[in-house]
Amino acid sequence: MRLTQYTDFSLRVLIYLTALSEEERANIQQIADAYNISKNHLMKVVHQLAKLGYVESTRGRGGGIRLNKHPRDINIGEVVRVTEDDFHLVECFDREKNTCVLSPSCRLKGVLYEALQAYLAVLDEYTLEDLTRNRGMLRELLGGLGNEG
Numbered sequence: 245m246r247l248t249q250y251t252d253f254s255l256r257v258l259i260y261l262t263a264l265s266e267e268e269r270a271n272i273q274q275i276a277d278a279y280n281i282s283k284n285h286l287m288k289v290v291h292q293l294a295k296l297g298y299v300e301s302t303r304g305r306g307g308g309i310r311l312n313k314h315p316r317d318i319n320i321g322e323v324v325r326v327t328e329d330d331f332h333l334v335e336c337f338d339r340e341k342n343t344c345v346l347s348p349s350c351r352l353k354g355v356l357y358e359a360l361q362a363y364l365a366v367l368d369e370y371t372l373e374d375l376t377r378n379r380g381m382l383r384e385l386l387g388g389l390g391n392e393g
Contacts, residue, residue, distance in 0.1 A: 245363050251327040253281060253289045258318060261299060261311045262376040263383045269308030278386045289327075296326055315376055321368030331360055 247255075260275050272290055276283040290309055294301045300312040311318075332338045333356050336347045347353070376382060 245333065245360065247324065248328060249285070250289060250329070251324055253279075253285055254293060254323060254327045255320070256281075257286065257289055257293060257309075258298060258311070258315075258323065258372050259376055259382065260386055261309065262315045262372055263379055263386055264310065266310075269302070269306075269310045271308045274387075292327070298323070315373035316371050318372040319368060320370045320372065320375065321364050321366075323372075324367055325364070333360060 256279055257275055260278060261270060264270060272283055272286045276286050290299060293299045297312055298318060299309050301309045336342045336344050336353050
């Protein structure tokens with residue numbers, strides 16, 4: 245299983261925002277610079293994260309983005325489910341596009357489905373808070389956001 249770049253960037257944005265102090269806000273350019281990734285891609289990611297209620301976005305002077313929920317309330321499995329566009333590990337997972345002649349009796353499909361469920365179940369066991377317990381180190385790695393930890 246491989247996450248899309250979109251999901252990867254979504255998780256990175258959430259980690260970045262968790263590394264900030266509660267009073268701090270970030271802008272998309274700061275996050276793009278910290279990760280050396282495209283600002284344009286991040287704009288789409290942040291827009292969706294705001295629509296989903298994970299982040300709060302404020303326009304204008306003094307604006308920026310910050311978490312809209314406590315990190316313990318952001319489940320990683322949930323974030324992955326809402327940011328991934330599909331979980332079709334193999335052709336037969338997509339009923340509309342499946343042309344595999346083995347589908348009626350193939351057992352691989354069931355095994356892969358079970359593996360996918362196990363993968364998601366592991367992600368469901370973690371929150372953003374779990375991923376950011378090393379906040380001080382994250383702040384350092386993200387450009388010295390501060391000395392808190």
